[in-house]
Amino acid sequence: MKNVIVKTQALKKYYQTGNQTVRALDGVDFEVAEREFVSIVGKSGSGKSTLLHMIGGLDTPSSGTVIVDGLNLETLNSEQLALFRRRKVGFIFQQYNLIPDLNVYDNIIFPLELDGTQIDKDFIQELLETLNISDKQEMLPAMLSGGEQQRVAIIRALATKPAIILADEPTGNLDTSTSHDVIGLLKMLSRQYQQTLIVITHDNDIAQMADRIVQIEDGKISTKGSDFHVSE
Numbered sequence: 230m231k232n233v234i235v236k237t238q239a240l241k242k243y244y245q246t247g248n249q250t251v252r253a254l255d256g257v258d259f260e261v262a263e264r265e266f267v268s269i270v271g272k273s274g275s276g277k278s279t280l281l282h283m284i285g286g287l288d289t290p291s292s293g294t295v296i297v298d299g300l301n302l303e304t305l306n307s308e309q310l311a312l313f314r315r316r317k318v319g320f321i322f323q324q325y326n327l328i329p330d331l332n333v334y335d336n337i338i339f340p341l342e343l344d345g346t347q348i349d350k351d352f353i354q355e356l357l358e359t360l361n362i363s364d365k366q367e368m369l370p371a372m373l374s375g376g377e378q379q380r381v382a383i384i385r386a387l388a389t390k391p392a393i394i395l396a397d398e399p400t401g402n403l404d405t406s407t408s409h410d411v412i413g414l415l416k417m418l419s420r421q422y423q424q425t426l427i428v429i430t431h432d433n434d435i436a437q438m439a440d441r442i443v444q445i446e447d448g449k450i451s452t453k454g455s456d457f458h459v460s461e
């Protein structure tokens with residue numbers, strides 16, 4: 230039995246808009262094992278991003294518990310939560326969120342500098358080479374294609390050596406073949422560096438690349454056809 234690195238219990242997130250309550254998450258019990266690659270699928274508005282935000286400590290639950298790598302996020306103050314986000318988790322979003330005025334290399338090391346962390350230059354060069362972008366490290370993001378920008382965002386997420394990578398529609402802006410390449414690389418790197426990978430996707434082929442697919446429906450983990458194991 231593998232160690233559980235992410236665990237949510239009776240997790241709820243309700244949003245109040247006017248006199249309407251949106252039950253974005255409505256009782257989610259969810260576990261991810263260390264080094265597992267899980268894809269999260271479900272219709273638009275089903276609660277996928279909300280779940281990822283809770284796991285990443287980007288937002289707080291209405292009720293329920295989120296435990297990541299043995300830390301109950303509820304018990305962390307805002308400073309500890311910021312450290313948790315910077316050190317434990319690597320985020321990759323559909324929008325690459327690169328800083329336009331910084332070149333590729335400086336974008337990658339930006340979170341490390343923010344955190345005052347020692348920069349492992351060899352590791353960054355290895356990532357740049359693996360993702361075939363080392364010749365572009367002095368370029369500004371605007372000079373890169375979408376796929377290249379997303380590869381930079383992936384390196385930036387991996388550079389801090391986080392235990393968990395959380396990716397929200399990371400290939401939503403890319404064509405199908407680039408998307409599959411990018412996820413293939415992400416999967417390979419997460420294996421290589423023994424990271425846990427959670428990816429939200431609308432793309433069935435990408436979902437199938439995971440060890441396990443979890444389906445969210447109306448803020449709950451769907452019981453039909455979900456949580457099945459695609460591979461060992």
Ligand SMILES: Nc1ncnc2c1ncn2[C@@H]1O[C@H](COP(=O)(O)OP(=O)(O)OP(=O)(O)O)[C@@H](O)[C@H]1O
Binds near residue numbers: 245274280
């Ligand atoms: N800040 C907010 N205020 C009010 N409602 C919100 C807020 N954030 C999300 N919601 C609502 O919560 C529900 C779940 O949203 P969420 O973004 O988690 O869905 P999703 O499955 O990620 O959708 P998509 O695939 O379109 O990104 C939706 O009905 C959404 O409108």
